[in-house]
Amino acid sequence: MLARLFPDRFVPVLLATILLASLLPVRGAAVPVAQGISTAAIVLLFFLNGVRLPRDEVLHGIRNWKLQGGAFAFCFGAMALLGACAHALAALFLPATLALGFLFLGILPSTVQSATAASSMAGGNVAASVVAAALLNLAGVILSPLLFALLAGSAGEIHGAAALRIVAILLLPFIAGQLVQRWLRPWVVAHRGLATLMDRSAIATAVYVAFSAAVVGGIWHLLDAREIAIVFGAVAILLALAFGGAWMLGRLLALARADRITLLFSGAQKSLAVGAPLAATLFPSATAGMVLLPILVYHMAQLILSAWIAPALSDD
Structure with a gap:
């Protein structure tokens, strides 16, 4: 029954992370230590993404303009x-x-592993899905903060220190991964399960630290049941528009069915792997958890929805 409710195993992990942060948030002197661990995990995450992304496949995939x-x-x-x-x-x-979190959700890039896995399960163009997710994530490191600053006005102002953190924590590790890819990528490919575990541990750590600060700041006292219901309802509408819109765009572009499936998952999914570290970089610790709430709900919902609809697409 749990497998039917949560087809992707990362969903229960995220739920457990939120519960742990709610019951046992990081406080006091432990906060700098937890933030240091979270930063190190994020650096490792983007380093592994750099190692994993094959440059030759990117060049080939770009041709499918x-x-x-x-x-x-x-x-x-x-x-x-x-x-x-x-x-x-x-x-x-x-x-x-909290409302700002919906704008933050909208400017994030796509997922990598889950979009590719869903595309593969549904009979999509897997190679193009890998390239699309990689290009979107690479562009998102630079483009997402700029889009947020443009659309959020004064609330999205990016200071020099935040820009430097984005470069140091997200972009430089990715570039370093690309530089050592020749030597490390065979090991990462051979130990795909371990690399995925490291990815998801890094995301869960970033979410735990950010949400702990929100809990200490009183998030559950600031929000009532009506407001939480509004968040879930708004996310459900966004999911319907995102998945429906991406599928219709593929039809308007007259893409082959396999490419439409790739566009569906690459276009409609949103990356918590970029969202969590980016929120920690752009916002004060007490604010980041509140901003993250919509993408947390969206991310879990998209994993469940993708795991439900991918087999149905493969049967058509």
């Missing part, structure tokens, strides 16, 4: 606009910081 351009436009164009609209509407009913 219709698919890659469609995924890029939908992820950073249509989804960013949907996030901005959701932010404007949510601000009427939710605290400003």
Whole structure:
């Protein structure tokens, strides 16, 4: 029954992380230590992403300009606009910081592993999915903060220190991974399960530290049941628009079915692996957890939805 409710095993892990942060948040002198561990985990995550991304496949995948351009436009164009609209509407009913989380959700890049896995399960173009996710994540490290600053106005102002942290924690480890890819990628490919465990541990650590600060700041006292229900309802609407819109875009572009499936998952999914460290970089610790709440809900919901619809697409 649990496998049916949570087809992706990472969903219960995220739920347990939120529960742990709610019951046993990091406090006092332990906060700097936890933040240091979280930063180290994020650096490792982006280093592994750099090692994993094959440059030759990227160059080959770029040639499929219709698919890659469609995924890029939908992820950073249509989804960013949907996030901005959701932010404007949510601000009427939710605290400003929480409403800002919907805009933050909209500007994030796609997932890597889960989008590729769902595309493979559904009979999509797996090679193109790997390239699309990689390109979107690489662009997202630079583009997501800029889009957020552009759309959020004064609330999204990025200071020099934050920009340097983005470069140091996200971009430089990725570049380092690319530089040593020749020697380390065979090991990462051969130990794919261990690399995935390290990825997900890094994400869970970042979420735990960020959400702990939100709990200490009183997130569960600031939000009532009605506001939490609004968050879930808004995420459900965004999911429907994202998955439906990405599928329709593939039809408008007259893509082959396998490419439409790749566009669906690469365009509609959003990356917590980028979202959690980016939130920790852009926002004060007490604010980051509140901003992360919409992407946390969206990320878990997209994993469940993708695992449900991928087998149905493969049967068509």
